[in-house]
Amino acid sequence: MLPVLLLVLALLASSCSSSRSASTGPKAAPKALRGTYTQKGLGSYYANKFAGRATASGSIYRPGEMTAAHNTLPFGTLIRVTNTRNGHSVDVTVTDRGPHTKGYIVDVSRRAAVQLDIIEAGVVPVELTVIRAATANR
Numbered sequence: 751m752l753p754v755l756l757l758v759l760a761l762l763a764s765s766c767s768s769s770r771s772a773s774t775g776p777k778a779a780p781k782a783l784r785g786t787y788t789q790k791g792l793g794s795y796y797a798n799k800f801a802g803r804a805t806a807s808g809s810i811y812r813p814g815e816m817t818a819a820h821n822t823l824p825f826g827t828l829i830r831v832t833n834t835r836n837g838h839s840v841d842v843t844v845t846d847r848g849p850h851t852k853g854y855i856v857d858v859s860r861r862a863a864v865q866l867d868i869i870e871a872g873v874v875p876v877e878l879t880v881i882r883a884a885t886a887n888r
Contacts (some may be wrong), residue, residue: 791876792855806848809840817842
């Protein structure tokens, strides 16, 4: 009876999961729940040459829209990106995959980059927070 009880307890313990509020490690898809997922790293913005091209979600990249690329967050997720150097924040929607450079966590559209004041620097330390999870029908 004791071995069976120990087995049941071991199975229950292995099925429990811990939540992570920040991730800079492997590219595992995070749980995109409002306000529970944050990440710190480097942020940059799309080069003008990508204007008019299709993104990974199928939408067209338009520099004047408030969009972003993230490697793992679902398309349609609304995130707040904060430039930690000056405190400026923008809310952008994930429509693409990237950035593809180690340590970089987000690429924002040109409009968002202007509001974050990162055009001159090109790359700045940022923090991102999920504001609204993507809806299932996207």
